[in-house]
Amino acid sequence: MKYPLILCIPLALANCSTEPEKEPVTQSMESASAMQGGEEIYMLYCAQCHGATGDGNGVLKHDRPARSFIDGGYSFGNTVHAIAKTTAFGIPGTPMPPFVDMLSAEQMESVATYIRNFAPTLAEAREDEKEMVVTDSPLVARGMLPAINPTLKLHPRGIVIGNPDRFSYEYRVDDVRLLSVRQGRFVLRADWGERGGAPLELLGGVVVLVDNGDPDGLFTTKDGEALHAKLKSTNTMHDYGEISYNLVAQDGRVVAQVMETCRTTTGTRTLIEQVFDIQANESILIHPPSNTDVSNAPLVPVGNHSFIITHAIYGGDSK
């Protein structure tokens, strides 16, 4: 009779490089995961330092006192996710050890939930509170824009203008340009959750994706130098939200000032009109995105001018 395990032994006895060993997870621990709720895990692993009531007065005292969860002492975040992460990795330089090898993800989640309940007020926004709703006048939401699709980039500086007709317009604003037009609900402020810093959730369905969501700048000098569209303001006084910016050349001179409004047309077919009011100090060239119609010639001479880029829409699902 052969025992395959024996074949491994010469390797173990001889010099060999092995993968770093992991302490085996005991069966008793695994079965504990099914049985133990957050409270039991807390009492087993946490209470000796953090106290049975979460007040930080456990029987074990350290030079870095354990957090009082009742007082809200959560240096690495007070969300369940953040507490579970702290539980997993510990806090370097403090007596708080990592539990990643001792507790399952499920157990850490449940003990984090239990710990979270010690906390005082929970100023965590509810999902329904996070939704911005456009009613009878335009709204502007500033925030991080998520990548429209996995091939595109996130934009840390973004603006979404929502108009009462339920169309909304997504702009990156580090160099102002329209990325998409959406129809339906407006914006969910995902950055009201946890510590903040999450991208907005854009709730409308995409009906126009300008140059596949990654358009070049619209404007150059007449010599072809790209112009930086530097955000100046947004305005919600009128029926449609407005965005204004300066077109700035590389040497810093302001070549033109632009006020842009997007609106829908009605007729046999709904179209999006991107309307530009331009005050040009020098003549500039416009390079419209693909699949659009332009009202005027692409050269804008010195002076005040308007022109319109018209986008056809396609049926997008609204959320």
Add this chain to the structure above:
Amino acid sequence: MSIALCITTIVLLQSPYTTDYLTEPDGAVLEVGGMAFMADGDMVVSTRRGQVWRIDNPNSADPTDATFTLICEGLHEGLGLTIIDDEIFVMQRGEVSKLVDLDGDDIIDEVQTVTQDWGLSGNYHEFGFGLPSDSEGNMYISLNVGFWNPHWWHGKSRAPYRGWVLRVAPDGTVTPIAGGLRSPAGMGFLEDGRLLVTDNQGDWMAVCPVYAIEEGAYYGHPASSRWYEGQVNIEPSDTLPIKRKREHPALWLPYQWSRSTGNVIQDKTGGPFDGQYFIAELTNGQVLRAEFEEIDGVLQGACWQAHQRVGSAYHIEFGPDGTLYAGMTNRGWGGLAPGSGVARVKFNGETPLDMKTTHLLEDGFEITFTKALSKAPTVSGQKYDYNYWWEYGSPQQHIEDLTISNVLLSEDGLTATITIENLEAGKCVMLTLGNATATDGSVLLNDQVSYTINKMPGGELVYVAKEVAPPIERGEQVEGWLYLTWLDAFDMWSNDGVALCNAELDIEDPTQFKISEGTGALVATEGESMETTFTANAGKIKFVYMLSQDSETNIQLPNGMTFTLADTELDGYLGAGIWHNALISYNNEGIQKVEINGVNAVTNIPMEATSEPMPIRFKSIKGAIAFGDVRVQQIQQTDVPTSWSTFKLDDQSIKQNGDVHWSKSDSGGLIVWGTGSVTVKKMSSLTSIQFDAKFNGEGNASITIGDTTFDFATQGERLTGSTNDRAIHANLIDQNEWCTVELTEGSLVPVRLNGVNLYKAGTIELQGNEIKIQVDNAKVEIRRVFIQ
């Protein structure tokens, strides 16, 4: 009589400060990030939810009478707000904006961009804080570093000026002022106009500091150093400090008082602390008071607790009426309740007994009081410093009691002069006053003062947070196993009959093994045994084993206890002829746990009698056992005892010889590779040395100190653990594994490897002026070198 006295005391103990809270409108949550006042006394607050509220009548007698109007929403966080000439400016995550009401209805119609000129990578943690403004209309912003997984505890500056404080001129021009910050969540101004910035405890920030910012200075968090002019723009090490000179904070706030510090404001109310400063503190939910002084041009000072249990105070302001308002937030940051809204700390005008000022003298402190004391107070205290390292904060280090030789109260009872014999620069001091009672019977409101001594009068400037050896990065710990049967299976054992061979259960006679030539197992039959040539302390033993039918083997543990492996029913045991993994944890109180194939077979067997450290012994009592891959791991202290000192590696002194290369590692150690040698100057004589080492390569390496050479290799004649007198032939440490080596000078002294006294060397001699690291087609990394 006693009743009357009691009532009097209660009255005098009462704080003249009361805290109440404005009522947030139904459904609204004001996670306050910024606060300022309009000329008409209305308060304007910006919130982390990107809203701006105007609060009418904030100082109403009944807090429910204040009315809230939402004047702007949809902003990208609002962690700062200022009002200049009744115009509102807000700090958003990516923009400083002016909020404009075009039609006079108080509702904001236009958000005008003042500037966006700083970097944002998109990381969630890149908070942008603000927005104090000076008399010239400049505004100031401070930018948090980002935290990335998996090493989320190392703050990173991956977009320009993260970790800096910047000035925004009225025309929107942005000027970076100073870097080296981590989470600079609050700002303020000194009376002379210098900018104050607070930071939050974490990596490179021992506790929460308060800095008086100088243009171009560096405040110690290396991540943002890449943005200094003339600096090569690369991401600096996570674990090593950079060479740029780091500036001292004016204050280190005691950890027990502040863990997430907010802004600083000067008291101009004309109250008892007029001219001093108040500091918002979020986690502990309180407001601190501070006073600064210059000692020979170096700013430092004192701080006290002022108002406790206010709530998660992130931003504080004095209102036009002298009320102290605290804007609160704690979502995701943690802090004392309430975690949102606006608190009001009102003063009833009756001056409490409190320490008013604390000034450093050449030999102590002068403390003044708000009221005359009836007699000199008792004073006790401690001094301590901190570590400057990448770890998350620092415990207090080198804690010592202060030797207080005299406490003298002035004739008017208003000033106590405290003489202290052992004050020194580079320390924080915490003084506690006792028996301090005013002549009117009132007792001291806050009995402790913390003072940061960067400099003693006439003395040197010394860092309170001292650079120390970097702690070990996660995943880079010394695992501490010694492989006792790898390569030469008997080298670390004395053997009494055990054979190295291949073994399988004899089907004809399952009480026996069938033996064949090979190195598959160590086989012991009845009466045969082997034991280690060394003894060990508390720890773990790991091995594989297979029993013959009805057999029994005793394992003697280093604590003197014996555990019997028998072919009988036991959790995890599968039967004769099957290989099992065993892990035994033991200490000086007994066997904590025996795991067989990862299952807890036995737990908590107490010891009957204490024992001297013993060797590990396998002895077959009945039948046969095949075993192998025996490992031992000692419980090691991660902290080196204070009697050891860190060996500072002097880069300049490194000399190399041959085709050899060296570099400093992220953990502050030295990596040497190639073929040749590197020498490092060793200034002090030493009697012991301890270091971590990691070896890798086909060849070998050695470290020579004085006449003693310690070898590293995983093949050949002198394997890791060998010294002049003893060649090791067992492969105790694998390649790429950290191990801890300890050598002590003397005759017949133990050579320690991973905490085990491996053998006694004839002579260890550690004198000489240098440490020589030799490599021959190999690489060796040394770190955490301690000597005594």
